[in-house]
Amino acid sequence: xxxxxxxxxxIHCSIPYTSDTxxxxxxxxxxxxxxxxxxxxSPKNVNLDIDSPRKQTPSLSEQLKPLTNTILDDPPNQPRIxxxxxxxxxxxxRPKPSVLxxxxxxxxxxxxxxxxxxLKNFARRLSECHFSNDAFLAVLEDIPHPPTRNNAxxxxxxxxxxxxxxxxFNWIKTQNLFPLETIFYNVVMKxxxxxxxxxxxxxLAFEMIDSGVELDNITYSTIITCAKRCNLFDKAVEWFERMxxxxxxxxxxxxxxxLDVYAQLGKVEEVMSLYERGRxxxxxxxxxxxxxxxxxxxxxxxxxxxxxxxQEMKSLEVQPNLVVYNTLLEAMGKAGKPGLARSLFEExxxxxxxxxxxxxTALIKIYGKARWARxxxxxxxxxxxxxxxxDFILYNTLLSMCADLGLEEEAETLFDxxxxxxxxxxxxxxxxxxxxxxxxxxxxxxxMALFEEMSKVGIPVNVMxxxxxVQCFGRAKRIDDLVKVFEVxxxxxxxxxxxxxxxxxxxxxxxxxxxxxxxLACLQQANPRLVTFVKMLEDESTSYEIVKEEFxxxxxxxxxxxxxxxxxxxxxxxxxxxxAERAHELLYLGTxxxxxxxxxxxxxxxxxxxxxxxxxxxxxxAFEEWMRTLARIVQSEEEQLPEVLSANTGAxxxxxxxxxxxxxxxxxxxxxxxxxxxxxxxxxxxxTREDVVSWVQSKAAAAV
DNA sequence: CTAGGGTTAG
Numbered sequence: 001x002x003x004x005x006x007x008x009x010x011i012h013c014s015i016p017y018t019s020d021t022x023x024x025x026x027x028x029x030x031x032x033x034x035x036x037x038x039x040x041x042s043p044k045n046v047n048l049d050i051d052s053p054r055k056q057t058p059s060l061s062e063q064l065k066p067l068t069n070t071i072l073d074d075p076p077n078q079p080r081i082x083x084x085x086x087x088x089x090x091x092x093x094r095p096k097p098s099v100l101x102x103x104x105x106x107x108x109x110x111x112x113x114x115x116x117x118x119l120k121n122f123a124r125r126l127s128e129c130h131f132s133n134d135a136f137l138a139v140l141e142d143i144p145h146p147p148t149r150n151n152a153x154x155x156x157x158x159x160x161x162x163x164x165x166x167x168x169f170n171w172i173k174t175q176n177l178f179p180l181e182t183i184f185y186n187v188v189m190k191x192x193x194x195x196x197x198x199x200x201x202x203x204l205a206f207e208m209i210d211s212g213v214e215l216d217n218i219t220y221s222t223i224i225t226c227a228k229r230c231n232l233f234d235k236a237v238e239w240f241e242r243m244x245x246x247x248x249x250x251x252x253x254x255x256x257x258x259l260d261v262y263a264q265l266g267k268v269e270e271v272m273s274l275y276e277r278g279r280x281x282x283x284x285x286x287x288x289x290x291x292x293x294x295x296x297x298x299x300x301x302x303x304x305x306x307x308x309x310x311q312e313m314k315s316l317e318v319q320p321n322l323v324v325y326n327t328l329l330e331a332m333g334k335a336g337k338p339g340l341a342r343s344l345f346e347e348x349x350x351x352x353x354x355x356x357x358x359x360x361t362a363l364i365k366i367y368g369k370a371r372w373a374r375x376x377x378x379x380x381x382x383x384x385x386x387x388x389x390x391d392f393i394l395y396n397t398l399l400s401m402c403a404d405l406g407l408e409e410e411a412e413t414l415f416d417x418x419x420x421x422x423x424x425x426x427x428x429x430x431x432x433x434x435x436x437x438x439x440x441x442x443x444x445x446x447x448m449a450l451f452e453e454m455s456k457v458g459i460p461v462n463v464m465x466x467x468x469x470v471q472c473f474g475r476a477k478r479i480d481d482l483v484k485v486f487e488v489x490x491x492x493x494x495x496x497x498x499x500x501x502x503x504x505x506x507x508x509x510x511x512x513x514x515x516x517x518x519x520l521a522c523l524q525q526a527n528p529r530l531v532t533f534v535k536m537l538e539d540e541s542t543s544y545e546i547v548k549e550e551f552x553x554x555x556x557x558x559x560x561x562x563x564x565x566x567x568x569x570x571x572x573x574x575x576x577x578x579x580a581e582r583a584h585e586l587l588y589l590g591t592x593x594x595x596x597x598x599x600x601x602x603x604x605x606x607x608x609x610x611x612x613x614x615x616x617x618x619x620x621x622a623f624e625e626w627m628r629t630l631a632r633i634v635q636s637e638e639e640q641l642p643e644v645l646s647a648n649t650g651a652x653x654x655x656x657x658x659x660x661x662x663x664x665x666x667x668x669x670x671x672x673x674x675x676x677x678x679x680x681x682x683x684x685x686x687x688t689r690e691d692v693v694s695w696v697q698s699k700a701a702a703a704v
Numbered sequence: 705c706t707a708g709g710g711t712t713a714g
Contacts, residue, residue, distance in 0.1 A: 104708095105708080107707070107708090108707085110706095120706095153706095153707090154706080156706095156707095157705095157706045157707080158705095158706065160705070182707085183707055184707090185707090186707040186708075187706085187707050188707095189707085189708095190705075190706095190707060190708080191705080193705095194705065216707095216708090217708070218707050218708045219707090219708085220708085221708040221709060222707080222708055224708090224709090225708075225709065251708090252709080253708050253709045254708075254709075255709085256709050256710070257708075257709045257710090258709090259709085259710095260709070260710065263710090286709095287710080288709055288710045289709085289710080290710085291709095291710040291711065292709080292710055294710090294711090295710075295711075321710095322711085323710055323711050324710080324711085325711090326710095326711045326712075327710070327711050328711095329711090330711070330712075356711095356712090357712070358711055358712040359711090359712085360712090361712045361713075362711085362712065365712085365713075391712085392713095393712055393713055394712075394713090396713060397712080397713055400713070400714065403714090429713060429714080432714070433713095433714080436714075462714090463714095464714050465714095467714095468714095499714095
């Protein structure tokens with residue numbers, strides 16, 4: 001009997017598909033406000049006054065602030081509007097606010113240089129020479145043509161890494177042959193960006209300001225993206241604001257760079273605000289901007305936001321490119337919409353675009369997490385048939401998908417292909433995916449062989465691999481192997497996390513005597529408080545108050561996604577150690593602490609107990625609790641039962657986790673409760689009101 | 705990396 005929740009499989013494989021669209025509501029509401037309020041709400045706050053460059057314009061954050069206040073004043077249930085935004089700027093005394101220039105900055109035209117070959121070779125020598133000043137100067141002696149403006153620019157453009165770019169730049173400066181225009185700074189900055197040298201970039205920028213060299217949109221976007229890559233987001237915003245203050249309008253490249261800054265910070269509100277103000281300035285965003293929008297909604301798992309992006313592109317007649325599709329597909333996955341991802345992919349292929357490895361990685365991952373075996377395998381076939389591009393991440397994603405779907409043979413074939421392949425190597429991801437499969441199917445022999453192979457080829461086991469192995473050996477009751485693998489992993493640097501502890505705890509729940517003690521000894525190293533708590537639960541004399549306090553404190557120190565597994569395991573432990581009432585206490589506490597949202601749902605026609613996220617023991621406990629409640633209601637006649645009562649265990653779409661429905665069925669039978677497994681709805685147990693009422697009455701009669 | 709923006713893995 002496999003405890004559904006407590007398998008490492010469930011711990012690892014359940015993607016936190018979130019249906020929470022709070023952020024989108026906010027974003028869309030914000031969007032609505034932005035569409036409507038420009039006529040009524042004080043426009044001075046949104047207006048970037050460019051007509052008087054001497055007057056300092058308010059900074060971006062100052063401008064955002066009043067908008068934030070506006071949204072807080074908004075009635076909470078305003079309907080969402082996803083229509084094409086219309087500019088409604090009608091205040092004649094003020095100009096239409098403009099936040100970006102609709103013209104991209106022009107780039108200087110390319111000048112042909114006949115001695116390009118010589119200079120490129122020279123640049124390569126500079127790039128390859130020693131980093132010391134002397135070595136560099138020695139090569140400089142051999143410059144094949146005089147360092148005119150264009151020659152110097154060409155060399156500078158071909159130089160890497162950044163240290164060399166700086167050396168050459170400084171050398172040109174000392175030569176004093178021509179003024180250093182903006183483009184020279186821009187080229188050096190780009191090189192510095194590759195080296196993530198934000199401080200040096202900023203130094204150069206100040207040098208430009210001091211010496212009166214103009215900073216243009218290319219300069220700013222380079223500074224901003226460098227700050228972004230160095231995770232200096234406040235710096236990125238600071239430079240964006242600085243450009244307004246100097247009277248320079250960002251063009252769409254700089255603008256979408258900043259959109260992405262907010263996107264990476266997860267600030268949906270700010271992204272939407274900037275986007276909307278760009279739109280009302282007459283901007284038609286290009287695919288890059290839409291990719292940024294898609295990313296921000298994807299990160300928030302926000303389906304409404306994704307729909308908004310699609311609709312915007314449609315109404316503005318912007319054709320998505322491959323990157324936009326890839327980002328949208330990824331976003332669909334995060335929003336838990338595998339079906340829509342599938343149709344979006346077909347739309348993409350129909351439009352004539354060919355998927356790349358990233359596209360396929362996103363889709364395969366989505367199908368795997370959704371347990372859509374048919375679609376995953378069909379796509380895999382199509383990939384092979386069409387010769388669509390693969391890379392090592394896609395290979396590993398296919399392996400993980402096999403783990404999600406329990407495709408042991410397919411995974412082994414792929415694993416061997418990868419082993420033989422020249423263009424991809426087995427790495428820790430590949431091995432971990434295989435360990436996940438063997439852990440799921442309970443193939444302890446192969447799991448052990450793989451573990452030994454890993455140490456032989458020098459690929460360290462990570463915490464997830466260790467968890468899979470613990471699960472595998474626990475299920476196989478090979479407790480000595482479990483202990484060995486745990487000890488070795490910890491010695492080699494694996495830091496046990498809450499998932500691993502949950503897995504150990506689940507093994508404890510179905511082990512007895514010595515075996516349980518051995519596993520508890522492992523758990524003792526990883527989480528001693530949990531072991532103490534298990535002992536408290538077993539001890540009859542522990543009071544409810546103490547259990548409650550200690551449990552709360554343990555949960556507080558447990559990561560979110562491991563809390564329910566912990567509670568499930570602890571309930572199982574109580575039931576398997578003859579502490580049934582304590583199991584009821586823990587279930588009650590778990591419910592109070594919000595670990596089982598929606599456990600019981602009511603409509604006028606039907607009351608339902610949802611035990612899909614519960615372990616076998618927890619599901620049994622919940623069912624008993626429910627029966628007690630129903631009996632009390634029937635006897636006290638305080639409330640009318642609905643026509644239908646049902647319990648949902650889930651059908652166990654996962655190949656290896658179909659144990660819950662069976663265990664539940666036998667528990668129902670043991671209690672002689674009148675619930676029947678539904679023929680047409682898999683995973684449902686159903687009783688009518690009459691059944692329950694007469695069952696309660698006959699039990700009451702028997703008790704007299 | 706040929707002066708600037710966006711996308712892949714428990």
